[in-house]
Amino acid sequence: MVLYSGLARSLLENYDLEIQRVTSPGGNLVHSLKRTSGGKFEFEAPRSGIDNFCFRNPLASPVTVAFYLHFGHIPDENDVARNEHFNSIRGKIAELRESLESVIAEQKYLKACDARHLYTSESTRKRVILYSLVKYFFLAASSVLQLCTFAVCSARQLLTTESNL
Numbered sequence: 001m002v003l004y005s006g007l008a009r010s011l012l013e014n015y016d017l018e019i020q021r022v023t024s025p026g027g028n029l030v031h032s033l034k035r036t037s038g039g040k041f042e043f044e045a046p047r048s049g050i051d052n053f054c055f056r057n058p059l060a061s062p063v064t065v066a067f068y069l070h071f072g073h074i075p076d077e078n079d080v081a082r083n084e085h086f087n088s089i090r091g092k093i094a095e096l097r098e099s100l101e102s103v104i105a106e107q108k109y110l111k112a113c114d115a116r117h118l119y120t121s122e123s124t125r126k127r128v129i130l131y132s133l134v135k136y137f138f139l140a141a142s143s144v145l146q147l148c149t150f151a152v153c154s155a156r157q158l159l160t161t162e163s164n165l
Contacts, residue, residue: 025051026046030045
C-alpha cells in the first residue's frame with residue numbers, strides 16, 4: 001500500500017484552480033475536489049501504478065501550479081520489526097557505548113594530567129621566584145659588602161698615606 005498526499009495551489013493569488021479528479025491505475029476515481037486556490041489532500045492508493053491528476057483552470061489567465069507528492073508506506077502487522085531485527089543494532093550500540101566510555105575515561109585522565117602539570121608548574125614558578133629573590137638578596141648583600149670593603153680599604157690607604165707624609 002502506498003499513501004500519496006499532494007498539495008496543489010495557485011501561485012498567482014487571485015485565480016482559482018479546480019482539481020477535477022485523481023484516478024487510480026485502473027481508472028477508478030480516487031479523489032475529487034472542486035474550486036480551490038490551495039489545499040491538501042491524502043488518499044490511500046488501492047494498488048501500485050501510475051495515478052492520474054487532472055487540473056482545470058476555469059479562467060483564461062495563466063496559473064502556475066506547485067504540486068508535491070509524498071510517497072509513504074503504511075506498515076501492516078508483517079512489517080513490524082521484531083527483536084531479532086535489533087540484535088545487530090544493539091551490538092553496534094554496545095560498541096559505541098564502550099568507545100564512548102573509553103573516550104570519557106581518556107578525557108578524565110587527560111584532565112587529571114593537566115591538573116597535575118598545572119600544580120607542578122605553579123610550584124616550580126613559586127620556587128623560581130623564591131630562588132630569584134634569594135639570589136638578588138645575596139647579590140645586593142655582596143655588593144654592599146664589596147662597597148664596605150672598598151671603603152675600609154680606601155680609608156686604610158688614606159690613613160697610611162697621611163701617616164707617611
